[in-house]
Amino acid sequence: MSEVPAPGGEFGIIARLTERLRATQAGAAGVVLGPGDDAAIVEPAAGRALLATADLLVEDRHFDLAFSTPADAGYKSLAVNVSDIAAMGGVPRFALVSLGARADAGPKLLDDLYDGLGEAAAEFGVAVVGGDLVATDRLVVSVALLGEALGDAAPVRRDGARPADALVVTGTLGAASAALALFRSPDANARPRALLDEFPSLAAAHRRGRARVREGQAAARAGATAMIDVSDGFAADVGHICERSGVGVVLDRAALPLAPGVREAADALGVDASGFALSGGDDYELAIAIAPERVEELRAAIAPVPLTVAGRFTRAEDGEELPRGWDHFA
C-alpha cells in the first residue's frame, strides 16, 4: 500500500510468532522451506491424493474472548480444520495461518494465540509453513490445512451413503453448545455458573473444539461410505450427507449420546437437552454412514471413544424432515 514509510513492526511480529511455532515443528517431515519466503515448499507423501480445507474464524462469532483465552482461539482455529481432514479419513500435514489483528493489540494477545496454535499443531502433527498478518478491527484467524489420504484407504466423501447404511456418531454431542448457553445466561442465576465448574468438559469443548483424526482414519479403513464432522449441528450435518448422497435418514433421537452435563444444563436453562445434541453444533464429532455389519469392527477400532448408532439411512422419500442448524446468513 502507498503510505508513509514507517519503521518495521509487521515483520518483527511475524518473525517472533514464527519463532514461537518453530519449536513445535523443527525438522518437520516434508517441510523443505517454512515461513519467511513468498511461498512455503513442502513435499507430501508420494502417490497419495492431497486434501485441502480452509476455515475462517472471527472474534465474537466463532470465539468470544470473554469466554475463551487467545490461546483457546488459536488452538480451536487449527483444530476445526484438522477436524475437516479427519472427516475425510485423512492425515493432517501442513497449515497456512493468516491473522487479522488490531494494530494496537499488543504482543501478548498474538503470542498467546500462537501458543495455542502451536499446541494444536504439536498435538495433531501439523507443520505451520506460512501465512499472513494484517491489521483488522477485529481478530480474524484464517487457516488453510493440507492433508494426505491414507495409503491403505481412500478418502471418505459425503456422497456415498446408501439406504440401509447405519448412521453412527463418535463420542458425545451437545457439550460445546450447552457451554455457550451457560456462558450467556444471566449472571444473577448462579446455577449455570456452578454447572460450568461441575462439568469442566463443557467449557473445554466450546473453547478448544476437537478433531477425531484416529477415528476418521479407522472409519475409512472400516469401509465408511460417507462421513462429515459435526460443526453446524448433528441434524444439519447428517442432512448434508443425505443431500449429497441422495438418500434420507431416520434418526433414533433417544439414542443420541449426550455429553456429560448437557442434561443438567438443559434442565437449569429450562430447554430441551436434545436441542443441544441435534442443532447445537461445534461438536467436531464424526457422523458416519457405514454398512450395519461393519459397525462392530469400527466400534472396536476406536475404543475407548464411544460409537453410537443414531439412526439409519433410507431411500430419499422415506427419510424424516430434519431440524436445521445455525446459519449466519439466514
Place this chain on the structure above:
Amino acid sequence: MSEVPAPGGEFGIIARLTERLRATQAGAAGVVLGPGDDAAIVEPAAGRALLATADLLVEDRHFDLAFSTPADAGYKSLAVNVSDIAAMGGVPRFALVSLGARADAGPKLLDDLYDGLGEAAAEFGVAVVGGDLVATDRLVVSVALLGEALGDAAPVRRDGARPADALVVTGTLGAASAALALFRSPDANARPRALLDEFPSLAAAHRRGRARVREGQAAARAGATAMIDVSDGFAADVGHICERSGVGVVLDRAALPLAPGVREAADALGVDASGFALSGGDDYELAIAIAPERVEELRAAIAPVPLTVAGRFTRAEDGEELPRGWDHFA
C-alpha cells in the same frame, strides 16, 4: 454455534458462488473433488515439490470499494497469491477462498466478487477447490494457493543472492501507489482525476494487481539465485532478499523503470516520483538476483515485458541503507 435454528442462507450462497466458479474450472486437471465436502481432493503432478502461500485482504486496507469494484477485489485477492507462486518460479494450481462478508451484504456484492475471482482463476489456470463463508463487519477475502515447482527448474527462494549478482526487475514500478495517491487527492483538484483518465493503466494496476507467472518461470530456468514479488515496495522487498541472503545491495535509482503516468502523477501531487517506485508497493513485479552474464538470456525470454537492471548485490557491509516500505503494524 448454538443459536436459534434458521432457514438456510449460508449454504445457498455457497452453492450459488460455487456454481459461478464452476464454469471456469469444469474438469480442471488434478481436481478429484471440488467444493462442497469437508475437504477438497486434488492430485498435483507427481514428483514435484508443492508450493503453498496465503494472503488475507481486508476492505479499506487492501482495497477500497470507493475506488475498486467488488470484481476488482475478487480478482486482486487471487492475483496477489498467484504473484507469490510466480515469485518462486512455480505453476499456480489450486486455491481455497474464505470470505467474510456482512450478513446483509446482498447477493450482488458476492456475485460480483466471485466473477472477478473467476476471471483471475481462468486467466492463471487456477481451480478454486474450496473455502469458507462467514459473517463479518467488513469484507475480508482470505486466499490460500497451492502451486507446483517446475519440472525442469527448482523453486527460487529469497536466500540465494550472491555479491556481484545483478538486481533486475520486470515491468514497471509505481503505478498502483501513484493511482492510490491520485484517488485520495482532494476532489477540488481536477488534475489528479484527469491523470487517472489519461493513464488508465494506473488505476488498473491498483485495482487488479498482476502476477508475472511466465516471467517467474523464465527466471527460474535462467538460473535466478533469489526472487521476490514487489508487494511491500521495491526497496523493502529487495531488503528482504538482502536479509535472507546475507548480502547488501546498491540501487541504481536513475534506472528504476517508472510506469507510464507515474512521473506526471508525482508532478501533479508535488512529490518525488521515485518514492512511488521505491516505496509505493502493490506493484507485483518480480525483483530478481541473477548472475550478470545471464541477464540477456532472461531479458530475451520474457520479452516484450521489459527487464531492467536496477542495481547490484554486494557483500553485506558494502550495501546501502534502503528506504523502508509500508507496515500496518509499525
